[in-house]
Amino acid sequence: MDVDRDCPDCGASLERMELQGTDLAGELAIVSASSGEGFLGGLRADEILTPVPYVCQECRRTLCYAEG
Helix, strand or coil, rough: CCCCCCCCCCCCEEEECCCCCCCCCCCCCCCCCCCCCCCCCCCCCCCCCCEEEECCCCCCCCEEEEEE
């Protein structure tokens, strides 16, 4: 899903990037450390969130967003 995101520091548009150097399986995923708790606790077992980095071209801040 393409979403326009703005830098929280300077307000410039963030550019979506791709992660390199992943684990042996070739993919990264975000999972809850304790099932049913925390901000990811509401995820179903079949929902997998992937960390997607965004970089601000102005101030070079890098942010990762969990996207499904």
